Amino acid sequence: MNINTKIVLRLQPYGRHLLQKQLKQANSPVPLLVTSIREASSGAALEYDAPNAYKFHMLEKGPNTHVSCNREEGLDYYKKMQIVRRMEASANNMYKSKLIRGFCHLYSGQEAVCVGMKAAMDKNDSLITAYRAHGWTFMMGVPVTGVLAELTGRKSGCAEGRGGSMHMYAPNFYGGNGIVGAQVPLGAGVAFAHKYRGESNVCIALYGDGAANQGQVFEAYNMAKLWSLPCIFVCENNGYGMGTSSARASANPNFYKRCEYIPGIWVDGMDILAVREATRFAREWCTSGKGPMIMEMATYRYFGHSMSDPGTSYRTREEIQDVRKSRDPITSFREKLVQAKIATEDEFKAIDNDVKKIIEDAENHAQNDPELHVDELYSHVYSQPPPKFKIRGCDNFTFKEVSK
Amino acid sequence: MKSVKDLVKAHGSIILLRRSLSLTTRALAEKTITIREAITQAMDEEITRDDRVFLMGEEVAQYDGAYKMSKGLWKKHGDKRIVDTPITEMGFAGIATGAAMAGLRPICEFMTFNFSMQAIDHVINSAAKTYYMSSGKVKVPIVFRGPNGAAAGVAAQHSQDYSTWYSQCPGLKVIAPYSAEDCRGLLKAAIRDDDPVVFLENELIYGQQFAISDEALSPDFVLPIGKGKIEREGKHITLASYSIGIKICLEAAKELEQNGIDCEVINLRTLRPLDEDIIKTSVKKTHHLVTVEFGWPQCSIGAEIIARICESDAFDYLDAPPIRVTGADVPLAYAKTLEQNSMPQVSNVLKSVKKVLNK
Numbered sequence: 001m002n003i004n005t006k007i008v009l010r011l012q013p014y015g016r017h018l019l020q021k022q023l024k025q026a027n028s029p030v031p032l033l034v035t036s037i038r039e040a041s042s043g044a045a046l047e048y049d050a051p052n053a054y055k056f057h058m059l060e061k062g063p064n065t066h067v068s069c070n071r072e073e074g075l076d077y078y079k080k081m082q083i084v085r086r087m088e089a090s091a092n093n094m095y096k097s098k099l100i101r102g103f104c105h106l107y108s109g110q111e112a113v114c115v116g117m118k119a120a121m122d123k124n125d126s127l128i129t130a131y132r133a134h135g136w137t138f139m140m141g142v143p144v145t146g147v148l149a150e151l152t153g154r155k156s157g158c159a160e161g162r163g164g165s166m167h168m169y170a171p172n173f174y175g176g177n178g179i180v181g182a183q184v185p186l187g188a189g190v191a192f193a194h195k196y197r198g199e200s201n202v203c204i205a206l207y208g209d210g211a212a213n214q215g216q217v218f219e220a221y222n223m224a225k226l227w228s229l230p231c232i233f234v235c236e237n238n239g240y241g242m243g244t245s246s247a248r249a250s251a252n253p254n255f256y257k258r259c260e261y262i263p264g265i266w267v268d269g270m271d272i273l274a275v276r277e278a279t280r281f282a283r284e285w286c287t288s289g290k291g292p293m294i295m296e297m298a299t300y301r302y303f304g305h306s307m308s309d310p311g312t313s314y315r316t317r318e319e320i321q322d323v324r325k326s327r328d329p330i331t332s333f334r335e336k337l338v339q340a341k342i343a344t345e346d347e348f349k350a351i352d353n354d355v356k357k358i359i360e361d362a363e364n365h366a367q368n369d370p371e372l373h374v375d376e377l378y379s380h381v382y383s384q385p386p387p388k389f390k391i392r393g394c395d396n397f398t399f400k401e402v403s404k
Numbered sequence: 405m406k407s408v409k410d411l412v413k414a415h416g417s418i419i420l421l422r423r424s425l426s427l428t429t430r431a432l433a434e435k436t437i438t439i440r441e442a443i444t445q446a447m448d449e450e451i452t453r454d455d456r457v458f459l460m461g462e463e464v465a466q467y468d469g470a471y472k473m474s475k476g477l478w479k480k481h482g483d484k485r486i487v488d489t490p491i492t493e494m495g496f497a498g499i500a501t502g503a504a505m506a507g508l509r510p511i512c513e514f515m516t517f518n519f520s521m522q523a524i525d526h527v528i529n530s531a532a533k534t535y536y537m538s539s540g541k542v543k544v545p546i547v548f549r550g551p552n553g554a555a556a557g558v559a560a561q562h563s564q565d566y567s568t569w570y571s572q573c574p575g576l577k578v579i580a581p582y583s584a585e586d587c588r589g590l591l592k593a594a595i596r597d598d599d600p601v602v603f604l605e606n607e608l609i610y611g612q613q614f615a616i617s618d619e620a621l622s623p624d625f626v627l628p629i630g631k632g633k634i635e636r637e638g639k640h641i642t643l644a645s646y647s648i649g650i651k652i653c654l655e656a657a658k659e660l661e662q663n664g665i666d667c668e669v670i671n672l673r674t675l676r677p678l679d680e681d682i683i684k685t686s687v688k689k690t691h692h693l694v695t696v697e698f699g700w701p702q703c704s705i706g707a708e709i710i711a712r713i714c715e716s717d718a719f720d721y722l723d724a725p726p727i728r729v730t731g732a733d734v735p736l737a738y739a740k741t742l743e744q745n746s747m748p749q750v751s752n753v754l755k756s757v758k759k760v761l762n763k
Binding site: 126128159160161162163167169170174175177178179182184185186187188189190191192193194196197203215216219220222223226227379380381382383384386389391396404 | 497498499506537538677
């Protein structure tokens with residue numbers, strides 16, 4: 001027998017204020033979060049309505065507000081989000097122990113976006129993002145070792161240690177890009193290639209609320225629309241561009257409405273099933289020849305902009321804690337699955353232990369694997385070096401002849 | 405004759421016209437093509453040969469190219485292969501680079517390289533460095549091409565020479581052709597090359613006729629990137645130059661011949677990777693060196709060449725310090741006399757050669 005249960009969650013004051021702020025930008029009153037959870041009698045599934053998960057720009061109808069997933073999917077998404085969370089926690093620790101150098105931008109808090117979107121992607125879809133890329137790198141197929149060892153600059157890193165945090169690559173995954181906004185026209189170019197070859201694939205080009213004001217983003221919008229490129233432009237709006245809130249940086253902080261000729265969807269980026277559903281909708285839109293689409297994922301990052309930013313000079317600790325308590329993508333999803341009796345707390349504990357082992361093993365490699373031999377600094381400058389090509393080192397007595 | 409009229413129309417300066425007229429008489433004997441034709445043909449052949457090659461830029465399709473470099477290509481190949489863009493260099497250079505990363509082989513035209521400054525982040529950070537940063541996982545087989553350096557009377561913002569800026573960056577191949585044969589062979593090589601190439605043309609000689617062999621007209625004619633050519637053999641002094649600089653070197657060499665001075669003119673063809681061996685071999689033979697280019701003197705290609713010669717065993721073969729002929733160290737003026745005297749002329753080369761040879 002199915003039991004319909006309506007649960008009204010009352011938010012903590014700060015959490016509600018944050019939600020208010022984000023929704024005010026979308027011009028609507030603060031709703032009560034209503035979730036109805038159905039207990040399935042057979043073929044365990046999580047289903048519920050998320051009526052406030054989307055807002056539309058230039059769209060008459062959008063993704064389904066009734067979302068669902070089966071047990072297998074639920075556990076898989078949970079595990080993947082947990083892997084990203086723990087992987088970033090490991091990166092945080094290793095950075096503090098000086099095993100990771102330079103820049104390190106952590107994705108913690110935004111997991112529902114990368115896991116939810118990937119769940120809706122076809123295996124031949126492409127993706128490109130900026131420097132907050134570790135979660136995406138994992139989701140696009142690089143094992144945790146490939147990510148952590150790249151961060152510590154080892155040979156077993158996915159770019160053999162040459163790229164570091166901001167330059168990780170995989171098939172159909174074009175990084176990891178250090179220059180703010182550059183990835184957006186690049187992504188439109190990848191979409192151009194899909195269309196050129198007659199493939200029914202999309203390229204997802206991600207950028208943050210800070211990058212959303214870059215001129216080249218609008219140049220990419222223009223050409224993507226003119227040429228009907230199958231490109232989904234996704235703004236991961238975590239509220240802050242480094243230390244500047246989106247309200248202080250953007251005259252129009254409704255990033256999904258920024259283009260007057262491309263339809264847009266605002267999505268509750270903390271609800272993984274809403275993210276997946278919206279991505280399915282956008283993908284269907286783009287691959288049916290309707291041209292590009294913009295999505296804004298309302299999400300949040302717990303850490304500062306990067307490891308050199310404590311993240312508390314421009315926002316309060318209370319705000320961070322409240323999002324953790326009331327809107328965390330992983331714990332809220334887990335709670336839903338438990339309440340719907342899809343899985344038990346013990347099963348989740350087992351998954352957590354599994355994840356712990358994966359991260360520990362990766363950390364082991366990241367800390368103990370060797371770096372590339374120093375002579376490798378001369379490799380891969382060209383894919384086709386001319387014959388007898390010599391590269392100069394730091395003085396007139398140091399030259400290396402390279403054939404690759 | 406029609407070809408003479410075309411030549412007259414195409415050139416603004418008497419020096420260029422004199423040069424072209426002297427070629428015209430030879431034109432009666434052997435086949436000649438203009439640089440424009442060489443580039444158009446090269447693009448046409450490569451687009452026909454490989455499905456992945458396409459041309460993208462402002463006015464390249466329906467306008468036949470701002471300088472008519474893609475004349476007839478849109479009619480022949482259509483919208484998919486010849487793509488007109490809005491005036492958004494950063495955007496379309498990024499799109500072209502992304503398409504290259506995803507396996508296509510774009511030719512991205514900058515109407516002039518002055519506008520490439522708006523897109524230079526994509527040329528350097530997105531294109532040049534990606535193969536290295538990805539440890540060989542992501543190739544970027546793109547060609548950025550267009551006219552570089554001064555035209556006639558277009559003033560400072562439209563006249564900059566970007567040879568040294570691009571040639572400084574590892575990961576790029578930078579080609580600066582001179583003749584029609586250079587343009588054919590090197591553009592085809594650039595398009596077939598898997599690395600990002602910056603192909604610096606010169607608008608002032610687009611209309612110049614050059615003799616061309618049948619071999620150079622064959623569809624698979626490619627020249628090696630990174631190898632210079634001895635444009636004129638000589639034994640008294642080496643003139644190392646590229647692109648339009650070769651023009652004044654050859655004219656200077658002709659005049660100097662009458663004074664009994666025999667110049668060896670080296671056409672670098674490629675700026676990165678630079679063919680230092682051809683220069684060293686020549687210097688070891690002639691013992692004297694003058695570099696010639698149209699760009700600014702500070703951090704010039706000539707400075708790089710002279711540094712390399714001095715750092716190598718070729719230094720011991722020099723009988724005099726090597727010197728440079730470059731553009732004047734000023735933004736380019738519009739007024740005719742000022743402009744002409746801001747760019748190197750044959751007289752600058754003559755003076756420099758005589759000084760180095762102590763004559």
